Amino acid sequence: MSFLSISNAVKSFGSNTVVKxxxxxxxxxxFVSFLGPSGCGKTTVLRMIAGFEGPTSGKISIDGRxxxxxxxxxxxxxxxxxAYALFPNxxxxxxxxxxxKVAGLSKTEIESRVNEMLGLIGLTHLAERxxxxxxxxxxxxxALARAxxxxxxxxxxxxxxxxxxxxxxxxxREEIRAIQRKxxxxxxxxxxxxxxxxxxxxxxxxxxxxxxxxxGTPSEIYNRPATRFVAGFVGTLNVLxxxxxxxxxxxxxAGGTTMRLAQPVRTADAEGKLSLxxxxxxxxxxxxxxxxxxxxxxxxxxxxxxxxxxxxMDAGGEIISFDMFNTPNQTPPTIGQLASAHCSSSDIxxxxx
Amino acid sequence: xxxxxxxxxxxxxxxGATFFILPLVATFYFSLxxxxxxxxxxxxQSVFNSAAFLKTISYSTVASxxxxxxxxxxxxxxxxxxxxxxxxxxxxxxxxxxxxxILPPVVLVFGYIRLxxxxxxxxxxxxxxxTDVLLVMGYVVLSxxxxxxxxxxxxxxxxxxxxxxxxxxxxxxxxxxxxxxxFPNVRAAIISGAFLTFSISLGExxxxxxxxxxxxxxxxxxxxxxxxxxxxxxxIMSFGFTWCCMALMQVFATRKPGQRxxxxxxxxxxxxx
Ligand SMILES: Nc1ncnc2c1ncn2[C@@H]1O[C@H](COP(=O)(O)OP(=O)(O)OP(=O)(O)O)[C@@H](O)[C@H]1O
Ligand SMILES: [Mg+2]
Numbered sequence: 001m002s003f004l005s006i007s008n009a010v011k012s013f014g015s016n017t018v019v020k021x022x023x024x025x026x027x028x029x030x031f032v033s034f035l036g037p038s039g040c041g042k043t044t045v046l047r048m049i050a051g052f053e054g055p056t057s058g059k060i061s062i063d064g065r066x067x068x069x070x071x072x073x074x075x076x077x078x079x080x081x082x083a084y085a086l087f088p089n090x091x092x093x094x095x096x097x098x099x100x101k102v103a104g105l106s107k108t109e110i111e112s113r114v115n116e117m118l119g120l121i122g123l124t125h126l127a128e129r130x131x132x133x134x135x136x137x138x139x140x141x142x143a144l145a146r147a148x149x150x151x152x153x154x155x156x157x158x159x160x161x162x163x164x165x166x167x168x169x170x171x172x173r174e175e176i177r178a179i180q181r182k183x184x185x186x187x188x189x190x191x192x193x194x195x196x197x198x199x200x201x202x203x204x205x206x207x208x209x210x211x212x213x214x215x216g217t218p219s220e221i222y223n224r225p226a227t228r229f230v231a232g233f234v235g236t237l238n239v240l241x242x243x244x245x246x247x248x249x250x251x252x253x254a255g256g257t258t259m260r261l262a263q264p265v266r267t268a269d270a271e272g273k274l275s276l277x278x279x280x281x282x283x284x285x286x287x288x289x290x291x292x293x294x295x296x297x298x299x300x301x302x303x304x305x306x307x308x309x310x311x312x313m314d315a316g317g318e319i320i321s322f323d324m325f326n327t328p329n330q331t332p333p334t335i336g337q338l339a340s341a342h343c344s345s346s347d348i349x350x351x352x353x
Numbered sequence: 354x355x356x357x358x359x360x361x362x363x364x365x366x367x368x369g370a371t372f373f374i375l376p377l378v379a380t381f382y383f384s385l386x387x388x389x390x391x392x393x394x395x396x397x398q399s400v401f402n403s404a405a406f407l408k409t410i411s412y413s414t415v416a417s418x419x420x421x422x423x424x425x426x427x428x429x430x431x432x433x434x435x436x437x438x439x440x441x442x443x444x445x446x447x448x449x450x451x452x453x454x455i456l457p458p459v460v461l462v463f464g465y466i467r468l469x470x471x472x473x474x475x476x477x478x479x480x481x482x483x484t485d486v487l488l489v490m491g492y493v494v495l496s497x498x499x500x501x502x503x504x505x506x507x508x509x510x511x512x513x514x515x516x517x518x519x520x521x522x523x524x525x526x527x528x529x530x531x532x533x534x535x536f537p538n539v540r541a542a543i544i545s546g547a548f549l550t551f552s553i554s555l556g557e558x559x560x561x562x563x564x565x566x567x568x569x570x571x572x573x574x575x576x577x578x579x580x581x582x583x584x585x586x587x588x589i590m591s592f593g594f595t596w597c598c599m600a601l602m603q604v605f606a607t608r609k610p611g612q613r614x615x616x617x618x619x620x621x622x623x624x625x626x
Contacts, residue, residue, distance in 0.1 A: 052518055072521040079522035085515040089537040089610045098533075099523035130610050143519075150523060 001064060003028040003186050004049070004154055009058030011044050011210075019044050020210040022058070026154075029184040031177065033197040036207030037233070042190045045207075046156050049188065050077050062153055078147030078185075080157040084139040086131040092118070092142050093127045099150035117145040120179060137168040144176065148183065155180070155187045161196065173200050194234045198222065206230045228351040231277045238280065239351065240318050244272040252276070256316020259293045262346045275351040280310070282347035283322035285333070291342035295320055299333045313341060377592065384585035396582035397590070403583075405572060413561075413569035416485070417554040420492035421547045424500045427493070429543065432504045433535055437514055443505075450501035453494050458559040461491055466563070484564050491560040496550035503549070507542025508535075537610075544605040548598040556591060 002025030011019040019041045026032050034042040047053040049060060051072035060068050067075055086095050096117050100110045118124040121141040131139055140160055147155060160176070161169045177200040180187050191197050197204050198218040206214045206221060206229075214226040225231035232239070242254035249264035254276055261276075268274040284291065297315035308323040309332050322341055324332060333339045387395040400406050435446050453461070465487050469477035477483030513535060520530040536543075561568035577584040 050518075050522060052521075072518070073524050073526055075522075076524075077522050079519065081515055081519065083512060083515060085512065085519040087516065087519070087534055087538070088511060089534075089540075091610075098520070098525075102524040102529060132609060146519075146523070156522075 002026055003030075003063055004188070005059075005061050006045070006049065007059045007061075009045065009048055009055045009060065011041070011048060011053060012056045017056075018210050019048070019055075022210070022212055024205060024212065024215065026186055026188065028186055031180055031187045031189065031200065031202045033189045033191055033201040033204045034207055035191060035194055035197040035204050035233070038192060040207045041210040042192075042207055043158055046158055046188060046190050049154065050079055050156055051075050076150070076153045078150070078152035078155045080140070080143050080147050080155070080160045082159040082162050084131070084136070084143045084163075086139055086143055086146070088131055091128050091130050092123065092134075095131070095142055096146045096149050098146065103150055113149055117149050120148075120182075121145045121175075136164050137172055140164065140172065141175070144179070148179070148185070153186065155185050156190075157187070158190045159192070160189075161191075162193075169196070176200070198234070206233060208233075224349070225277065226352070228275060228277070231349075231351055236280050236321065238278040238283075238318075238320050238322075240276045240278065240320070242274050242276045244268040244274060246272075254316075255295045255318040255320060256297065257293065257295055259345050259348065261348060261350070263350065265350060267350055267352050277349050277351045278320070278343065278347060280322045283320065283341050283343045285311075285324055285339065285341060287340070287342045290344050293343050293345050293348065295341045295343075296338065297341075299335055299337045299339050302332050302335060311339075311341075313339060315341070377589075380585050381589050384582055384589055387582040394586075396586035400583050400586050400590075409567055409569045409572040410555075412567050413555050413557075416489050416492060416566075416568065417551050420489050420496060420554055421500075421550050423489065424493045424496050424550060425504075425543050425547070428497070428500045428504050428546075429536060429539065430531060432501060432508055433513065433531060436505070436508050437517065447501065447505070450497045452497075454498050458491070458495065458557075459563070461494060462560050462563045465491065478564070484566060488560055488564050488566050488568070491564075492550070492554040492557065495553060495557065495560070496546070499549040499553070500543075500546040503542045503546030504539055507539035510542075511538050541605045541608065545602040548602045552595050552598050555594075 004024075004026040006022055006024045009019055009022040010017065018039075022041075022045055024032070034045065036042055044053060048055050051067070051070060055068065058068075059066060062075065087098065090098065093114055096114045097110050100113055105113070114127075115124070118127055121144060123138060123141060123145075126134065126138065126142075129138075131142075134142070140163075144160070157176070161173055164172065173196055176189075189197075189201065198221075201218060203215060203217055204221050205212050208227075208229045214221060214230045216224075216226075221230060221234055225234060225237075228239070231237045240254040242252045244265045245251040245253060245258065250261050252259060252261060252265060252274070265274055283295075287294065295313065295315035297313045297320075299311060300314050300319065301310075301312040303310045303312075304326065305323075307326055309326050310321060310323050311333065313320050313322070320341060324330065326332075384396050385392040385394065387393070387399070431446065435443050466478060467473070469475055469483070469487060471479050477487050516534055516538070517530050520534045521527075525533070556570050556573060557568070558570035558574055562571045562574075573584070573587060576587065
């Protein structure tokens with residue numbers, strides 16, 4: 001039995017069903033991210049866990065206890081919001097102490113716990129500052145400390161880094177992960193940034209239109225995307241229209257060439273049509289033993305992106321994007337030139353839906 | 354290009370100022386002339402030495418303060434709830450809160466007398482305490498437009514729904530959330546509403562007079578009929594009082610949490626050693 005479990009949760013606002021049967025089990029101490037485009041229901045699921053929204057149907061339990069009907073203030077949840085939501089009338093100390101005061105701890109207990117939390121977020125010297133006197137990054141760390149101070153059973157974060165600039169975003173996400181590991185607290189983290197989700201999660205829930213399209217480790221999500229949506233949302237992906245070649249279920253044609261797939265085709269329609277996925281980094285201009293599939297075509301675009309150069313090529317009517325390292329001893333192809341790109345058939349996967 | 358001296362605007366401003374200040378100066382001058390042949394504060398002394406003045410002003414002060422307290426207790430949770438849960442009803446509630454500006458107080462007080470008169474189901478007007486209650490309730494009603502508007506604006510300035518959720522996730526009940534998170538953050542707004550309420554109900558005449566309470570408003574009117582210099586002195590004092598209220602409102606409204614009350618150099622250390 002998972003520590004936090006959501007079973008078949010459905011949420012409708014009027015006639016609009018935004019969460020359509022959501023199932024998830026999160027283990028104790030696990031860090032799970034909800035990843036998905038805007039409006040897919042990430043916040044709504046998170047708010048159902050917190051108790052701010054009641055599910056239309058379904059069940060939520062924490063540590064074996066059904067909390068579906070429990071009010072938010074009884075759930076022992078720590079919540080961090082995108083807009084920090086620190087209490088403007090209280091200084092840092094007061095903010096972190098709030099949950100402890102509500103819990104009825106003694107003055108000395110509160111003081112020592114707040115100081116412990118301040119140490120954890122490295123802001124001991126700012127204890128007397130007010131929210132309006134701090135940067136966004138500092139405020140969000142205080143919000144994290146405030147949420148963690150009463151020792152919640154589950155920590156929920158709703159896009160906590162979206163309002164911060166890029167540098168702080170990266171350093172703070174690592175800090176959040178480190179603190180989470182240290183306290184071994186069960187955590188659900190909402191983001192629409194796939195890199196963020198990849199870099200800090202134990203598991204990722206990729207959401208699409210109110211459902212979990214795939215739940216898996218970052219590597220599973222990236223390397224074996226279950227649906228076309230997941231494949232397209234996580235990282236860049238070449239999608240090739242392909243056609244199965246008769247009875248041989250492993251042989252297909254795509255991008256002006258024929259190849260043998262590692263797995264037999266499963267999703268071809270009546271006319272033998274299917275879609276294949278291929279990551280740009282699996283393709284190279286240099287042929288090799290293991291790169292048994294070659295595409296040939298005209299170079300359509302060459303974009304310099306710092307350490308890599310992204311090349312777009314028209315291979316038999318399909319646009320294929322791939323990257324090469326930007327090194328002085330390798331000259332990139334020019335637009336209009338004919339080129340060959342090579343990859344391994346094991347890097348090509350079939351896309352369902 | 355040199356900026357030309359704004360002659361006409363300045364003239365207009367001067368004219369306007371004269372229009373407001375001249376009567377004030379004249380009244381002030383008049384109020385100093387109680388003792389024949391010399392200027393002095395005799396009129397002011399006479400006012401402060403009058404038992405009726407002290408009695409009515411303290412009665413009105415207490416009634417106003419109670420009205421402010423009740424008003425805040427009604428308005429803050431209402432404005433909070435409407436903003437949080439019933440945002441569609443906000444225009445309706447706002448309209449209701451504005452009704453006292455549309456309906457004259459006379460209507461209110463006759464309504465009271467009919468509803469709570471000696472032959473009614475709840476004859477409040479037959480006892481002193483009951484009439485006091487009615488007066489205070491009347492003041493609460495009269496203050497609604499100012500109180501609701503001030504508090505509602507105060508709530509618009511903070512994200513009350515997220516703050517409430519933050520408080521709840523930390524274990525706070527609804528009441529606790531309102532008391533320790535919402536209330537303190539709209540305190541400045543409540544205080545400005547309170548000052549407005551205070552300056553209105555302190556000199557209020559119609560309700561107090563028709564309910565026959567020993568309030569400051571009726572006293573002022575009576576004094577105006579009986580005396581010459583004292584009303585002028587009182588007018589000047591109430592003018593000064595109103596300005597004090599405005600200044601205090603400004604101080605409360607612009608003060609940030611943790612700041613000193615007076616604009617002394619902020620000696621609070623920004624960092625703790
Ligand atoms: N209180 C509500 N009433 C009506 N519809 C709502 C309400 N809250 C959310 N929705 C709708 O539910 C859908 C999902 O919203 P949700 O906030 O969960 O999306 P999200 O995945 O968090 O998106 P984002 O990345 O933009 O935050 C949206 O279409 C939204 O309009
Ligand atoms: Mg959201």
